[in-house]
Amino acid sequence: MFKKLFAKKAARKVTLQSGITFEVGRNETVLEAALKAGIAYPHDCTVGTCGSCRSRLLQGKVDAITPFGYTLSREELQAGYILACQAVPESDLVVDVPLEAGEVRKVAARIVEQRVLTHDIRCVTWETDGVIEYRAGQYMNIDWPGAPAPRSYSFSSAPAEGGRTRLSAFIRRVPGGAFTDALFADTLDDAAFTIEAPHGTFWLREGTGPIILIGGGSGLSPLMSVLEDAVQKRVGRNAILLFGGRTERDLYCMDEIAAIRAQWPTQFDFRPVLSEEQTSHHRFGLVTAEVTTALTDLGDPASTQAYLCGPPGMIDAGVAALVAAGVSLANIFYDKFTDASTGAKQAGEN
Template sequence: MPTLHTVKINASGAPSTTFECSSRESILQAGLRAGLPLRYKCTNGSCGECRSRLLSGTIESIQVADYPLSQQQRANGWFLSCTHAPLSPLQINTPLFSDSIEIPHQITRAKVKKIDLLQPDLALLTLRTSRSNTFQFLAGQEVLLSHLLATHRYPIASCPCNGMELDFHIHRSETDLFSQLLFSSLKKGEHVTLDGPRGHFLLNTQSQRRQIFIAWEYGFASIRSLIEQHISLEKEPPISLYWLSQHPPYLNNLARSWGAVLNHFDYQWIARHATPIESQVSKLVHQLRQELLVEQCDFYISAPAELLILLSEQLLALGVAEHQLRGAPLIDVSSDSISSES
C-alpha cells in the first residue's frame, strides 16, 4: 500500500512550502501537481535540472537515472527529484522558479494525441510531447501553437503537473488560420510546435481571500487550469466559479463535479443573452454584490477585452484593489459575438 508523506521545501529567499507525496510517486511529480514552480526538464533522470538536496528523511530510487551524480554528491544528500519517492516525511532543498518570467522560453514539437469536438465550433486538442522534451509552464499561462504556416496563441487548459500532455480549447474562427486547419485537416499523429510559455494570469497562492473565477464561454480554458491548481494545493479560501455562456457550458459536468471534491465551492452558469455588453456586465456585477463581499475577494477573469475592462472598472469602483484583479483577455472575439446570438 502506498503511504502519503509530507515533503517540506526549504528554498533560499522564499517561504517554506509543504505538499503531500505518495511513496510510489516521484517527488517532482507530486510537487508539480501541487502547483509548485519546480525546475525540471526531462522528468526521467537524464538532464539533472531537478537536482535537489535531502536535509532530513529517507528516500528511495523508483526509476533508473542516467544523469551522473558523484559518490561525494550523493553522500552530501544530492538526488534527482524526478526519480525518487519519499519513505518518510522529508525536508529538502530544491530549485524553484520565483516568478513566471524565470521559466525558460521553450520551443518544443508535440504530436496531436486527439481532437474531440466539444461543440460544433469548439474542439479539445490534446498534444503529447516526447518524454525527454516536456513543456514547462504555470497554470493560467498561454503558448503559441504552429502548424504549417498557421500560428496562434491559446491558453493551456490542463494541469502543469503533466508537461507531456497539454490540452487546448480551440474555437473555430475566421481570423484564426490554426483553428481552420484544426477543424479541416489536422490529424492525430501530426506535429505541432509549441512556443512559450507566456503570460502572468497566475494564481495568487498566498492569498487568504475568497477566490472568484469568471469565465466567458471558452475563456474557461485558463480558468480550468487555475482551479485545478487551487484544488491540488488544497488551499483554505473558498472559491466560486461564474461561467457566462449562451448555451449550457461545454464542460458543465466537470464544473459541477468540483463541488464534490471541494468543501467550499460554488458554481453557477449564467446564461448570457443577446444584450449590449454594458447590460451583461451590470447584471453580473449586481449578482456578485448580492452574493459576495466583493472587496474581500480576488477575481480571475477570462473574457473578451471589452468585457474585462468594463467589469474591472466596476469592481474597482466597488472597492476591489488592483492587486485583487487578474485578467486574461480573449483574442479573436468580435463585438458582435459578445452582444449577439451566434
C-alpha cells in the same frame, strides 16, 4: 545651438520594483529594451491590443506610440497603468510588473486527441517530445508549417509535478481563422507543430480572501487549469465562478465543474449566465451584471481577488464592475482573448 539640438538623447533607466534595471535607447519602447536585455517581461501581441504587457508606472513619464486607452480601462489609466510595448520613456522610470515564470522551452509536438466541447469549441491535446513545466493559468505559443504567425492558447489542465508531455487547450473556431478553420476541418492531424512555453503571468496569487472567476467562450480554459490546481493544493478560499454564454449550447465542462465543486474544501458556486436565451434554471443577461451579487455573496470585496478570461469587452466591463463594487484594481488579473484581426493573444484564434 545646433549641437544641442541634434545631440543624441541619453538612454533612460528603467527600474522594476523587483530591483531589476535596464536601459532604454532613443525611440525604443520599454518592452523592446527589456526583451533585448533578456528580461522575461510579459508580452504577446507587441502592438498594444492584448494588454499582456500592462505595467504600473510608479515614477517617471512616458510617451505613448498608440494611446493606452485603446486597450486599458479608465480605471487602469487612472491608477497609472501603461502598455510597455507602446511606452517610450521621457525620463527615468520605476515600473511595477509581474515577470513571466518558468523556463521557456521549444518542443516538437503532434495532435493526439480532439474532443468536442460545444458547437464551436474543442479540447485539443498535443503530445510533445519534451517536458513542459508551467503554472496553472499560463499559455503556450504553437506554430506549424505554413502558419502565418504563431497562435497562443492557454493550458486547460492543472500542471503536473515534473512537467507534462501532453498539453491541452480549449480552442474556439473563428470563421476565417488560419488555424481553426484547418483544425476543425481535421486537416492538421498529421502536422508537425512546435510549441513554445510557458508564457504569461495569469496565475492564482497568494491570499486568504475570496476568489471570483469570470469567463466567456474559450476563456474557461485557463480558469479550469487554475481551479483544478487549486483543488489539488486544497486551497481553502471561498470562490464563485461566473461563466457567460449566448445559449445553453455554449455551456460546457459542466461535469468537470461539478467535480471541482464537490472537492472544494470551502464554499464554491458555479453560476452560468446566458445572454440570448432565457431558461428556468440559468441566469439571464450579461455575465458581468452578476458581479455585484457574487461579491455580496462572497462577503468581502476588499480582500477578494478577481480572475477574468474572455473577450476584451467582457474584461473591460468586468473590471469596471469589480472596481465599482470595491475590489482593488491591484487584485484584478485578466487574460484578454482576441481574434487574429487584432494581432493579439489568440486563445481561440486567436
